[in-house]
Amino acid sequence: ARNALIDLLQPLVPALESTLYKGQCGKIAAIGGCIEYTGAPYYAAYSALRIGADLSHVFCEEEAGVPIKSYCPDLIVHPVIRPFSHRESTHRVQDWFPRLNALVIGPGLGRNQQTLSIISDLIKSARDSNMPIVIDGDGLFLISQKPELIAGYHKAIFTPNKAEFARLQNYQDE
Numbered sequence: 001a002r003n004a005l006i007d008l009l010q011p012l013v014p015a016l017e018s019t020l021y022k023g024q025c026g027k028i029a030a031i032g033g034c035i036e037y038t039g040a041p042y043y044a045a046y047s048a049l050r051i052g053a054d055l056s057h058v059f060c061e062e063e064a065g066v067p068i069k070s071y072c073p074d075l076i077v078h079p080v081i082r083p084f085s086h087r088e089s090t091h092r093v094q095d096w097f098p099r100l101n102a103l104v105i106g107p108g109l110g111r112n113q114q115t116l117s118i119i120s121d122l123i124k125s126a127r128d129s130n131m132p133i134v135i136d137g138d139g140l141f142l143i144s145q146k147p148e149l150i151a152g153y154h155k156a157i158f159t160p161n162k163a164e165f166a167r168l169q170n171y172q173d174e
Contacts, residue, residue, distance in 0.1 A: 022054045025052050026055070028045065028048040028055070029093075031060075031119065032104075032137065033060030034064055036108075037064075037110060042058070045058045046072050057078060058078065060077065060108075061110075062080075104133075109139060111138055120149055144164075
């Protein structure tokens, strides 16, 4: 079974060649991270590097930037999400969309309503850009509150744990 899985995934992994330059094997961004939850966006972004992406960005709240950057100097950290500066925060993240291949939305995001409003607009923008999205953590909380953000979008992947899955089903497992 393991060899069959490797055979299935092998065509998806680009061969490393001396002619490649930084960015040709993937540019990923994790959007999440507040002062209380700095580990989750780090792990999401660093995991992308570990599986072969060349560039991995983290877009986080201002207070989370230094802790996330201190975990790993290989990550490109943008502490640009400011809950009370909706328009500026949204534009500063959206400006990077043309330079990215995929987004991971929600790890360590928290549930600040102003931040979730910014993330709602970023999800809409990512959809408009036809960008693949992985939704995790508090991004799933947002989707459980506003399922229309992602309804019918076939380039979205959810990664719920048991509690998040129950919330998405509007079912409380007791």
